[in-house]
Amino acid sequence: MPFTIDLSDKVVLLTGSTAGIGLGIARQFARAGAHVAGCGLEAIEQAREFIQTVQSESGQTPLYVQADVTQPDDLARLVSETVARYGRIDILASNAGTNVFAGVDGCSEAEWEINLNLNLASHWRLARLCKPYLEAAPGGGIIVVNASCHAYSSLPGCFPYNVTKTALMGLVRSLTLEWSPTIRTVGVAPGFIDTRLNEAWFDTFPDPAAERARTEAQFPMRRLGTPDEIGGWFVFLASDYARFSAGQTYLIDGGRSVVMM
Numbered sequence: 001m002p003f004t005i006d007l008s009d010k011v012v013l014l015t016g017s018t019a020g021i022g023l024g025i026a027r028q029f030a031r032a033g034a035h036v037a038g039c040g041l042e043a044i045e046q047a048r049e050f051i052q053t054v055q056s057e058s059g060q061t062p063l064y065v066q067a068d069v070t071q072p073d074d075l076a077r078l079v080s081e082t083v084a085r086y087g088r089i090d091i092l093a094s095n096a097g098t099n100v101f102a103g104v105d106g107c108s109e110a111e112w113e114i115n116l117n118l119n120l121a122s123h124w125r126l127a128r129l130c131k132p133y134l135e136a137a138p139g140g141g142i143i144v145v146n147a148s149c150h151a152y153s154s155l156p157g158c159f160p161y162n163v164t165k166t167a168l169m170g171l172v173r174s175l176t177l178e179w180s181p182t183i184r185t186v187g188v189a190p191g192f193i194d195t196r197l198n199e200a201w202f203d204t205f206p207d208p209a210a211e212r213a214r215t216e217a218q219f220p221m222r223r224l225g226t227p228d229e230i231g232g233w234f235v236f237l238a239s240d241y242a243r244f245s246a247g248q249t250y251l252i253d254g255g256r257s258v259v260m261m
């Protein structure tokens with residue numbers, strides 16, 4: 001029998017679907033046949049790539065909701081619009097986030113608050129709002145949280161981003177402890193993935209191309225990861241093939257973490 005993942009009866013609520021890893025997650029869920037409801041900061045006119053990606057992979061036009069996940073009212077509207085359109089939520093793909101790299105000494109109170117809200121609290125708040133729908137999902141609901149390799153190790157200057165990404169591993173554990181077996185929660189911790197966030201990081205160096213080459217050379221895989229590769233993990237972890245997996249946050253970093261410095 002072929003090893004296939006068919007999620008054609010599933011509804012996925014995906015945050016941060018307009019760019020980068022979120023687009024890769026949307027593409028892979030659409031390939032698996034799932035209905036995808038996406039959100040992002042951008043107005044719908046700037047979400048065309050997300051809509052076209054899902055349309056071209058699955059033939060379905062996805063719901064898109066312009067929403068700021070740091071705003072509780074926006075989160076409530078995102079959930080209610082998803083349920084109004086699809087009648088259910090089977091999988092929460094909690095991905096939206098951004099780099100807040102300030103450093104321990106340089107971090108302002110405002111940066112600390114933004115980071116805490118976006119990169120940690122929003123995941124908890126949205127999971128609670130989705131809970132009744134995930135509980136009602138046939139076979140059980142799934143939550144996949146996007147943490148980061150910064151949950152495992154970090155670099156000088158990447159505070160306070162690394163603090164909240166580390167804390168997301170605790171959120172994944174607590175959701176598992178308190179909501180299993182009805183809702184299964186797992187996390188992914190991607191390494192350097194080729195998105196605009198990392199382009200912006202390389203652009204902070206005097207020679208961005210040289211810094212990119214230097215970075216890629218440090219990976220056993222000799223390259224950065226792609227959004228589709230992380231999207232594939234989301235789909236696998238949300239599938240029945242991964243149904244004994246709970247509470248863990250999987251590091252997907254092209255082997256970077258095993259290199260001794």
Ligand SMILES: NC(=O)c1ccc[n+]([C@@H]2O[C@H](COP(=O)([O-])OP(=O)(O)OC[C@H]3O[C@@H](n4cnc5c(N)ncnc54)[C@H](O)[C@@H]3O)[C@@H](O)[C@H]2O)c1
Binds near residue numbers: 067069
């Ligand atoms: N790029 C990487 O190397 C990398 C590595 C590890 C983890 N991550 C994590 O992956 C996630 C996505 O990163 P990316 O590189 O794809 O970023 P990106 O900037 O390419 O895309 C971010 C997406 O999140 C959305 N978003 C940002 N802030 C939001 C908010 N307040 N409310 C709603 N939506 C918001 C944007 O609209 C966009 O759709 C983040 O959580 C990031 O921390 C990225």
